[in-house]
Every structure is written in C-alpha cells, then in structure tokens.
Amino acid sequence: MGIDFLPDKPIYQQLIDRIMGDIIRGMLKPGEKLLSVRDYAIEAGVNANTMQRVYKELEQMEITETKRGQGSFVTEDVEKIALLRNEMREQLVTSFIQNVEALGFSKDEMVLYLQEWGEEK
Template sequence: MTIDFSRDKPIYTQLVEKICGDIIRGNRHLGEKIPSVREYAVEVGVNVNTVQRVYKELEQMKLTETKRGQGTYITSDEGIISTLREHMKEKIVEQFFYSIEEYGFTKQEIIEQLQKQGGEGD
C-alpha cells in the first residue's frame, strides 16, 4: 500500500500525521506492536531512513516505545492519546480559521454554513 504523498510537506511529517491519525481513529490500538522499520518502509514505499526518522519522532512524542529485541509498540498511556486528540483537534481548527481568513469569509458566513452542514444529519 504505497501512499500518494503531498509535495508541500516532508514525507516523514506526513507519515507521522498518518500514524497519529490511525491512533486517534482507533485503527492502531494502545499497546499494539507496529511493523518493523523495514516492514513499514516497504509497506508505504519509502526509504528505511525516512521510517527511522518517523519512529524516532513518534518516540519523542511518547506515542510509541521501543522494547529492545521485541519491537516498537503504541503507548498504553490513555492520557498521552487523549492529549494527542486535543492537540490534533486544535491544529485542525487553527488551520480551518486560517483558511477562512485567507479567503475573506466572515465568521457569520462560516457559522451559517456550519449550521447548514450540521443540520443535515440531525
């Protein structure tokens, strides 16, 4: 399963975001073993060094832990995952408001649109 990467961000950043998204959505579970660096590199179609950087970043974020001789595992700490969810939500909302301002929409226009969108499923 190779991934179509965006040209506007480094590949390792996109992979970190993908794994974070998988954790938040529950596609990767607390305490779950993740593929080895080599396995994941082949799976996503990137260089092994890129995946090493991804795994290092995830470990610095305390989202994973490496057990010598056993592999790398998603953290079992629900608090860390909860913090990740909040951080990602804030980041998405920040980007959303930045885009709104860039296109010159008023807050009222956006509120009305959100109410329309939200009302469709109720």
C-alpha cells in the same frame, strides 16, 4: 503499493501524521505493536531510513515506545493519546479559521455553513 504523498510537506512528517491519525481514530490501540520499520517502509513505498526517522520522532513525542528485541508499540498512556487528539483538533480548527478568514469569510458565515452542511449529512 505505496502512499500518495503531498508535494508540499516532508514525507516523514506525512507518515508521522498518518500514524498519529491511526492512533487517534483507534485503528492502532494503546499498547499495540507497530509494523517493523522495514515492513512499514515497504508498505508506504519509502526508504527504511525515512521510516526509522518516523519511529524515532514518534518515540521522542512519547506516542510510541520501543522495547528492545520486540519492536515499537503505541503508548499505553491513554491520557497522552487524549492530549494528542485535542492538540490535533486545535491545530486543524486554527488552520481552518485562519484560511477562511484570509479569504474574507466571517466566523459567523462559517458557523452557519457548517450547521447547514451538518444537517445535509
């Protein structure tokens, strides 16, 4: 199994992004139990220490919580999840705009293109 990781970003960060994406998309629900560190490490094809770091970072970000003897769970704070969703959207849009501007495209050109693209889909 395993996940195909990008070479230009730390694996642990890619795993954090993946789990946060699953939470934002609703694939992982508030209060849902995460796989154990060992099971997720096997599924992802990474070292258990890497997965432990991922879970620790998610807990520090208050996206998950660990219940002693039970495992790690997605936060039940739906406002925190909504805030996370908004922050990720803002980061993506900002990065997109910076990239297209660096290539010389105007915002108006990109808005027009996105409207056309949306109509085609």
